[in-house]
Amino acid sequence: xxxxxxxxxxxxxxxxxxxxxVGKMGRVSxxxxxxxxxxxxxxxxxxxxxYTAYTESEEPLAVNTRIVVVEQLSSRTLLVTSC
Numbered sequence: 229x230x231x232x233x234x235x236x237x238x239x240x241x242x243x244x245x246x247x248x249x250v251g252k253m254g255r256v257s258x259x260x261x262x263x264x265x266x267x268x269x270x271x272x273x274x275x276x277x278x279y280t281a282y283t284e285s286e287e288p289l290a291v292n293t294r295i296v297v298v299e300q301l302s303s304r305t306l307l308v309t310s311c
Contacts, residue, residue, distance in 0.1 A: 249279070249297045249306055256281075260289040260308070268295055268308055280305045 252270045260266030260283045268281040282301070283289055289310055299307040 249300045252297050253311060254295055254297070254308075256289045256291055256293045256295060259291055262286060262288075265305075268297075268306065270297065270306075281308045282306070283308055283310075285309055 249270060249272060252272060254268045254270030256266060257269050257278060258267035260268075260281055262283060262285060265280050265282050266289065267278050269276050269278055281295070282305070284307065287310075289295065289308070294311050295308040296311045297306050298309050301307055
């Protein structure tokens with residue numbers, strides 16, 4: 229991989245290579261409502277990490293609800309749904 233390509237993949241917020249979060253499963257750590265962000269914990273980069281999360285579900289997602297990542301909105305923000 230060329231240096232330019234490696235630099236393009238850098239996730240500056242985490243200091244490492246960006247890893248696709250879509251499809252990963254986790255749990256809610258701070259409740260999420262439609263239009264009101266919360267927080268989820270997912271297994272990524274060999275450990276557990278917290279991400280800001282939104283949902284399009286009309287039903288709020290309570291603490292410990294199992295979720296799946298639908299879309300990665302930014303390096304630290306996800307769109308999730310219950311599973």
